Amino acid sequence: MTGARRGCATHAGRAVPGRTPAGVPAAFPSARNTSRTRPDCGHTARENRVTQADFTCASCGFTADADHVGAMNVINRAGLVPCDVA
Numbered sequence: 001m002t003g004a005r006r007g008c009a010t011h012a013g014r015a016v017p018g019r020t021p022a023g024v025p026a027a028f029p030s031a032r033n034t035s036r037t038r039p040d041c042g043h044t045a046r047e048n049r050v051t052q053a054d055f056t057c058a059s060c061g062f063t064a065d066a067d068h069v070g071a072m073n074v075i076n077r078a079g080l081v082p083c084d085v086a
């Protein structure tokens, strides 16, 4: 079966009805502010996105790769668990 990528951060939110395995609900979380929100403290601000690649929370100082932070926010919103590939 192709297209069965449940639980993978890279493909979270891209599940399409008809392509998901039987019994696995598709998840369509909002992508709004996913690149501007710190997953743990929840601080959301444009200033958190220092550059296209870098994320630094203006509230707590947490720093990480911006794409990784965005993916974690999508995972959290979809109620998924990250896969082991990081």
Ligand SMILES: [Zn+2]
Pocket (backbone or CB within 6 Å): 038, 041, 042, 043, 057, 058, 059, 060, 061, 062
């Ligand atoms: Zn923070």
